[in-house]
Amino acid sequence: MPVTETTFLPFHRAFIEEDDIQSVVRVLRSGWLTTGAETRRFEAAFARYVGSSNAVAVSSCTAALHLALAAIHLKEGDEVILPTMTFSSTGQVVLYFRARPILVDCEPDSFQIDPEAIERAITPRTRAVIPVHFAGSPARMDAILDIARRHNLQVIEDAAHAMPARYKGQWVGTIGDITCFSFYATKTLTTGEGGMITTENPEVADRVRMLSLHGISKNAYARYTAEGSWRYEILDVGYKYNMTDMQAALGLAQLEKCELMREKRERIAERYTDALCSTDAYATPKIPAGIQHAWHLYVIKVNPDVLTISRDRVIEELKQRGIGTSVHFIPLHTHPYYRQQLGYRVGQFPCAERHFGGAISLPLFPGMINEETDRVIEALQEIAASYRR
Secondary structure (H helix, E strand, C coil): CCCCCCCCECCCCCCCCHHHHHHHHHHHHHCCCCCCHHHHHHHHHHHHHHCCCEEEEECCHHHHHHHHHHHCCCCCCCEEEEECCCCHHHHHHHHCCCCEEEEECECCCCCCECHHHHHHHCCCCEEEECCECHHHCCCCHHHHHHHHHHCCCEEEEEECCCCCCEECCEECCCCCCEEEEECCCCCCCCCCCCEEEEECCHHHHHHHHHHCECCECCCHHHHHCCCCCCCCCECCCCCECECCHHHHHHHHHHHHCHHHHHHHHHHHHHHHHHHHCCCCCEECCCCCCCEECCCCCEEEEECCCCECCCHHHHHHHHHHCCECCECCCCCHHHCHHHHHCCCCCCCCCHHHHHHHHHEEEECCCCCCCHHHHHHHHHHHHHHHHHCEC
């Protein structure tokens, strides 16, 4: 039995520095806390960063995905194709419309959605495809866009992991019809909670902006300022999905060092790969040619042919050594709701199930020091040596 470490290494630690804190303090002292000029500055800065014509800040990536589907007028009975290997939000937003999430499998050698599976799943009811850029590595967007254009489908990218990522030189945020980002506490750029929608379509941008604040006229946030008016109009049934200026201030500060944080994560990922790639007990991530990985996650896969213990036991062994991990993701089709209400079954998507069965997300965050990374590596090597077949 290994000696338990007394200092726990978390799976994630937010990279919050004094400039982040002072940005939020400045907004608190301004007297204007909710959606206002700071949010508009964040939107403009984010759009410039990724090269998008339009960016709309919202309260979460889930809200962004919901609004994106509302913008394309998804309706009851429609179908949206998405990977089973994703978080609950990607499928649940489809269910908000009483539409049907059509789950498809991963590629055999990666966690990414399989374009061939997308094409096989298309029916006359299909309206959109939601590729998920797993771990921060973009999906095969050339193939996905080709399929979508041939079948007149909208492409809504779930880029919750993919800030900042590039696909063949093009920033994620400018590739599909609509892109949805997450700024949750564990993400590569955080506002605590929050999200962003980017699109090249100004009509889509106007619609999601209006829907994000109760469906009222787009300048309604300014009605409490000297330039605004108390009068507003309800244009549609909307939602309470707006971002606050406090969140936006943190987002602006984080955006300033977004590439620096990515470089720090990349160096940690390289350190993991260099140490573990020769260990047959674990498979390290493969990086496709022509992409810039955002490195939100570093996911290894436990090789069951080499170790006598399961993935779950490896996680427990790491925990005993004071190391936090996570698993991304439990495939949607294996959850009770999807089985009982939507008719999916275990065994239906073998690639996703195989990938999930071995997956462990290791600690990865910009403030992680070499000694912490080495501690994870040494623990994994020790486990591999102790439980080798």
